[in-house]
Amino acid sequence: MLPDTIQKFIQIFSRLPSIGPRQATRLAFRLIGWGPARIAELGRVMSGLANVKICKQCFFVHTNENTICPICADTHRAQDIFMIVEKETDLISIERTGKYAGKYLILGELTKSGALDENHARRIEVFKNILTSLPDKKAREIIIGLNPSTYGDLYTYTLTKELTPYTKKITRLGRGIPTGGEIEFADEDTLGHSLERRV
């Protein structure tokens, strides 16, 4: 009943988190209502995402010529202090506090199982290589900045065990973010305090 182009659109957009076929169909009609010029603009914005690269060190996004992001390339930041976060949006929240001047590792999306998957393991290997190539062969500090939840705690435990040989000190964000709350949605003050009072 629907033209192929619309069906294809629905197929692709239904794969996005929290968008099912019904929402994707609605979205298609909404966009068609925008008219050709705005649709073309959206198309350009979408294909621009294809040029976004993933940092070889921290796994954040960038559009630099080289392989690392501006945060990793910034020599004014502490080179031997690292914060491990789950998602890109967590990094953005921490950066907004203006209270952290070390580097990061984005671990990738965590599951309720608390177990590290292949992608996490690969990133941790890259991370360990970075740490052992530091002048002291170890980090000065690793801050584990995962959401305070049951599975966040499980991952924190696993990461602590895994990374203790690679750092002089391992800490986690202090209290402030309520249990079950998310770093991404915490306000800057709360997050800033939590960072200052890391334990």
Ligand SMILES: [Zn+2]
């Ligand atoms: Zn980076």
